[in-house]
Amino acid sequence: MENVYANVDLELSQISAKKRYQGSTDPSEHTSMPLRRMDSACLARTLMGLLLSALVAVCILAILYFNNVNSFKTLHEQYDKLLMKEDNATGCKKYGFCEEGWKSLGVKCYYFSTVKLNWTQSQDHCVEKGGYLVIITSQTEQDVISTHIWENHWIGLNDMQTEGIWMWVNNEPLNATGVTFWHHHVTGQYEPDDWKIEDPSGEDCASLGNGISYINNWFDASCRKLKQFVCEKENISF
Structure with a gap:
């Protein structure tokens, strides 16, 4: 008899617990x-x-x-x-390499200065380093050099001997190379214009760019101005 009552109590307790769970109002459960x-x-x-x-x-x-x-x-x-x-x-x-401080581009080595000198001093500096101010003879060479500079640089071109007769530093006339990259202004004017306002002696030396603009074009400028410059020489063969 005691076992019967015990089983009844167990069933009642289970039913009560089930109802409590089903009737819970706590949503978190x-x-x-x-x-x-x-x-x-x-x-x-x-x-x-x-x-x-x-x-x-x-x-x-x-x-x-x-x-x-x-x-x-x-x-x-x-x-x-x-x-x-x-x-x-x-x-x-030719096969070879460039000295420290020079960039190898094709069979030539180029030196891009960080200091600013006038045109004559720039040429002398290039000669001391075993080269000369750059001589540009093709559109491709012009483009390659332009990609390495961010402001105007002297190049090896001038008409100091005879006004209007532009010569490279190797004494080759400009018209012998068959390429020129003088800048043409939107006003219709074009370089070289031998402007004499800043320098009464005129503008007898050529540079890539004017200030920090048009670095892929040539401008004539007073040779007394201080600019960075580009030297070139052939690479060292081996």
């Missing part, structure tokens, strides 16, 4: 686990979105970088082919 699962899902989706955005940004930057690198590489390859063509025409081929 029923929703805490689903809410935690929803919060985790939202966080995962947010992190995934941020990750995808970062990957897209990295891809865009990589594309821009490689486009610039390939464009610059193509320019140098064109210059190398041009210089190789010149070597083949003379029946010889």
Whole structure:
């Protein structure tokens, strides 16, 4: 008999506990686990979105970088082919390297100064370093040099001997090279204009650029002005 009463009491207690659970008004008892699962899902989706955005940004930057690198590489390859063509025409081929401080572009070495000197001092400085102010003889060479400068630089061109007769530092006349890159103003004027307002003696020396603009064009300027400059020489053969 005692066992019967014990079983009845156990069943009643289980039924009471079940009713208490079903009749509970605390929402946390029923929703805490689903809410935690929803919060985790939202966080995962947010992190995934941020990750995808970062990957897209990295891809865009990589594309821009490689486009610039390939464009610059193509320019140098064109210059190398041009210089190789010149070597083949003379029946010889040069291989070598440049000294420290000089940039190797094709079969030539170029020195881009950081100091500013007048035109004569610039030429003397280039000679001391075993070269001379740069002589530009092609569109490709002009473009390659322009990509390395951010303001105007002296080049090896002047008409100091005879006004209007422009000569390179190797005594070759400008018209012998067949290329010129004088700047043409929107007003219709063009370089060289031998402007005498700043220097009564005129403008007898040529530079790449004018101030910090038009660095891919030539301007005549007073030889007394202080500018950076570009030297060139052949590379060291081995």
